Amino acid sequence: MEKPLACWKGNDYYKGDVLPSLTIILKTGGCRHNRCRMCSYRLERYTERTEDHLASLLLSQLDWISARYALDEIPMVKIYTSGSFFDAGEVPPVVVDAAAGLFRGKVVIAETRPEFVEAGRLEEFQARIDTGEWKTPLTVAMGLETTNDFIREKCIDKGFSWEDFLAAVREARTAGAGVKAYLLHKPLFLTEQEALLDMQQSIRTVSGIADLVSMNPCTVQRHTELEYYWKLGAYRPPYLWSVLSLLISAPVFVTCDPVGGGRSRGPHNCGKCDHDIVSAIRDFSLSNDRGLLKDVFEKGCSCRDEWEYVLSREMPYSMPLTR
Ligand code: SF4
Numbered sequence: 046m047e048k049p050l051a052c053w054k055g056n057d058y059y060k061g062d063v064l065p066s067l068t069i070i071l072k073t074g075g076c077r078h079n080r081c082r083m084c085s086y087r088l089e090r091y092t093e094r095t096e097d098h099l100a101s102l103l104l105s106q107l108d109w110i111s112a113r114y115a116l117d118e119i120p121m122v123k124i125y126t127s128g129s130f131f132d133a134g135e136v137p138p139v140v141v142d143a144a145a146g147l148f149r150g151k152v153v154i155a156e157t158r159p160e161f162v163e164a165g166r167l168e169e170f171q172a173r174i175d176t177g178e179w180k181t182p183l184t185v186a187m188g189l190e191t192t193n194d195f196i197r198e199k200c201i202d203k204g205f206s207w208e209d210f211l212a213a214v215r216e217a218r219t220a221g222a223g224v225k226a227y228l229l230h231k232p233l234f235l236t237e238q239e240a241l242l243d244m245q246q247s248i249r250t251v252s253g254i255a256d257l258v259s260m261n262p263c264t265v266q267r268h269t270e271l272e273y274y275w276k277l278g279a280y281r282p283p284y285l286w287s288v289l290s291l292l293i294s295a296p297v298f299v300t301c302d303p304v305g306g307g308r309s310r311g312p313h314n315c316g317k318c319d320h321d322i323v324s325a326i327r328d329f330s331l332s333n334d335r336g337l338l339k340d341v342f343e344k345g346c347s348c349r350d351e352w353e354y355v356l357s358r359e360m361p362y363s364m365p366l367t368r
């Protein structure tokens with residue numbers, strides 16, 4: 046039996062409740078874009094050429110999930126594919142249909158690039174999972190990363206525009222689906238301060254448009270362009286102080302899972318204060334209680350001065366952004 050790249054049970058905050066959730070990362074035909082500077086997920090893909098073979102490998106992963114988890118007890122499922130769940134070239138339609146059958150009656154959040162958000166396909170999927178229990182059974186999650194087209198293009202190489210994202214949101218709304226936006230805090234080439242300002246602006250701009258906003262502090266994944274610069278000392282993941290200050294001052298509830306928090310490849314401070322801050326951010330994401338964040342921010346640490354110094358004194362490298 047094929048296994049997904051990852052699959053784990055957890056909890057998620059959803060409209061005032063905490064729901065048990067299953068997060069699934071399916072191995073697929075791979076992301077069609079396949080270029081983002083910080084992404085290593087795109088390297089995990091099947092190279093099978095025929096749609097039938099690819100479909101059988103994916104269906105086998107769904108079998109593995111249903112054999113291993115008591116799905117009846119899990120009301121929410123988040124599906125990631127290291128690309129786009131609704132790209133028929135990456136996930137054959139027969140697999141999308143099978144997933145809809147398997148996760149019928151649940152809240153489903155499925156990740157996709159905006160170019161694959163098409164009202165008809167979403168309606169079909171939603172009709173299959175909908176049992177009338179949830180007002181919005183399907184939410185499409187898109188890695189918008191930033192609302193700034195220049196940063197998305199030059200620092201990430203994401204390959205779509207803010208306008209493309211808005212068009213996808215319109216398609217999702219036509220289908221009656223919800224929208225979740227993922228933002229990337231501190232992509233390559235930005236100073237700590239530039240990254241902070243970019244996220245402040247992005248959260249403000251997207252908050253009236255997406256139903257759910259999640260911010261990913263950037264981590265250095267292996268075999269990526271970002272890792273190349275990190276090894277040269279030309280990139281540092283964001284300070285957890287920056288992450289805290291963004292979450293505290295955001296005009297809406299922004300969830301955050303600081304993957305790799307406290308490690309040199311992930312968002313980190315000095316090493317002494319990291320653990321408590323990462324825990325506070327995780328607890329906040331399940332409770333929307335900003336008091337938890339304010340407590341650790343105010344408790345401080347000697348490295349908070351360093352962060353403030355970096356914010357005010359770090360200069361852009363003046364590295365050429367084009368060849
Ligand atoms: S679109 Fe997503 S999966 Fe594809 S390369 Fe970019 S970050 Fe990776």
Ligand SMILES: [Zn+2]
Pocket residue numbers: 314315316317318319346347348349
């Ligand atoms: Zn510290």
